[in-house]
Amino acid sequence: MTTTSLAAAEIDALMLKHPKGFDLSLDRIRRLLTDLGEPQRKLPPQIHIAGTNGKGSVTAFCRAILEADGQAVHAHTSPHLVNWHERYRIGRKGEPGALVDDAMLAEAVARAAKANAGAPITVFEILTAVTFLLFSENPADAVLLEVGLGGRFDATNVIEKPAVTVITSISLDHQSYLGDRVELIAAEKGGIIKRGVPVVLGQQNEAIALEVLTSMADRAGAPLLVYGQDFFAYEEHGRLVYQDESGLLDLPMPRLPGRHQLTNAATAIAALRHGGFAPADKAIEAGLSHVEWPGRMQQIASGPLYRAAFPGSELWLDGGHNPGAGAAIAETLADLEERVSRPLFLIVGMINTKDPTGFFASFAGIARHVFTVPVGSSDAGIDPDDLAEAAIDAGLDAEPCDSVEEAIRLVSSSWDDSRAPRFLICGSLYLVGDVLSSSGLAPR
Template sequence: MTTTSLATTEIESLMLKHPKGFDLSLDRISRLLADLGDPQHRLPPQIHIAGTNGKGSVTAFCRAILEADSRAAHVHTSPHLVNWHERYRIGRSGRPGALVDDRLLADAVMRAAAANGGKMITVFEILTAVTFLLFSEQPADVALIEVGLGGRFDATNVLEKPAATVITSISLDHQSYLGDRVELIAAEKGGIIKPGVPVIVGQQSETVALDVLTAMADRANAPLLVYGQDFFAYEEHGRLVYQDDTGLLDLPMPRLPGRHQLINAATAIATLRHAGFGPCDQAIEKGLANVEWPGRMQQIGSGPLYRAAFPGSELWLDGGHNPGAGAAIAETLADMEERVSRPLFLIAGMINTKDPMGFFASFAGIARHVFTVPVEASHAGIDPNELAEAAIEAGLDAEPCASVEEAIRLVSSAWDSDRAPRFLICGSLYLVGDVLAQSGLAPR
């Protein structure tokens, strides 16, 4: 699929007609869905997933385990990295799901746009209606629906009775939409909690977030399961040990690197068990071993950027872009440093709705140097000079650079150590998507 695909053309035409960004409300999406015959009421059982960090990884773990258990799982995620089609994975019986066919997606987009009739709406709301059209018309055992932004007024929150709701780690992000305090953001994320529906809560670094979610679950009479209270995960002898009230599971370490992924894996296991899918132990093992989630601590071993690096270098990508994500990524890199010591260079680009100092703070003492680069795919990219100043204020050595490739070449051309460097390209999913496209690694 390329940017000239039929579906991409249809979506880009919508973006010219409708306002960019988010306008949080359920009125417009509810009206459009009613005009489409309310396809959200004809979905397979749903798992609805919100959170600041980790919701995409939990979705990926759920999908991998379900497919290992021979279940067909539709998957909605956002944003995409390279192609719009990534937002819609269609479940297939007896084999892994696949990104939606271009003509199928284009047809659903055209039908949703026609039903809307040019009325005021956001593109995300039209694309959410497309999700429900696609997933209601293709058979599957489950639909994994990731929230776009927040929860309470997110367009996906028209689901009335999902099998389970999930809320992953909550921290500050999208403050202009969701509030400038963690408890306000938690209240928005908790808006997906439904009466009587199990809610599974991942690890919360802020007690106030868990307090808010607990109170909301109590008011909704929703069974609440919390990481660190009702289920646990830890590493022992190179294995992942999962524990809940049914006992222990001795599992392989997840394919996705980082301690935070143990928590995300555990959250997915708890979710599937309490949503009524009860995967067998062998499916859980296979799912953890096979899980994929592009652009999150993804290693790049081919393409022009890899070839530009000093021989033997490591090239990593992660699209995390808020302080909570920065802390998780830095922890993962510190663990890598303990195993194989390499000088770390960050190549970072960010957009102007983020907190660059908060993101960079966790890398002080870990990264040798930061190169800040433009985010070409977004008009909201922070100027590299300004971004470098933020990194310096966070305690890092930093300088602006024209591109990712130039930053890699600057380091590699002068490198004279036998310890090849480790590069992390980070700070924006737009930037990560551009690198994947350059490397011929668009998600499939």
């Protein structure tokens, strides 16, 4: 998912020397950061965000609100969709932040690699050290630091005193690294909780996750704010109403579609308010109206895939890939169906660390048919034949296909319904990145 650039060449060289996966420990990155002069200690105030689903959206909401408030905001997110640069957004005073300049990123990667001097380390750890270099050497008012995997041993967890920590919805994902029970995953995510630092919990659909996180916050003496207890959000007359101990805010509905985005927006507002950032009410309104988060229920209305579809079709794109994300996406599609009824076709590619049957289960009774496709940019993709079997096991009609475009053409070439179809391309951020790249819609 990289393009030819100085930075991509530096990172490609790292990929040849070091393992691509995760080796959960903080010893290696701490050693490297010491050799780099402890840049993680020289950051603007940080918001540290973990969770299974929603952490990227919460990051996007926080950034949009703070930027609308005139603040310069650095943002670290992962993984990227098309280019490595997406992981590093550099804040600019009085205007939106921009993806890191290619030469700046290449220099920081080369500097971190040189300091590491070939010692055992993962690529993600080096790239996290690059985050701290870039964000410590460019002035800003805030840092948004999204966890890569888990929390307790994630490379971002070397920061010592963030302004606030945020933990979004928790469900099963990355079981081989984090454990095969929700309570174990919650304990890993809760590892970002710091003594005395406010903790904001997004909506937790699993009672055991809330119980584990509440206990961890209590032991750390960390002031705790819980969605549904200390702050709330709901839709009323086409508006978002946010409520906490300070009162009500009457806000526009978030630009990001889906009911789950009301919760994510509320979690971001609570984090900013209780982390000491105090955005003006007008900034919150503007942030919700202008927020962007590519590859999450993003509608595609240009490019070769759109042109291949039956005229008037809707093309949607979402990188959700676990059972919790499947439920949120299915709920969003059900809302779309209520507004404009269309036959729904899923085009799905997944990698082999995911639970495909669990993901598909939410779409039973909603999707007319599933096409399963290879994930071209990953060598860990599930074979489309096997993925189709998983969809069938979840009660869906499914068949394998060679590509996203072939699936769209198969439907569109013989379409005779008066309602144009609705396509959802989903199941993997790799697949999403491929579609955005081919559509000329790489994040900027």
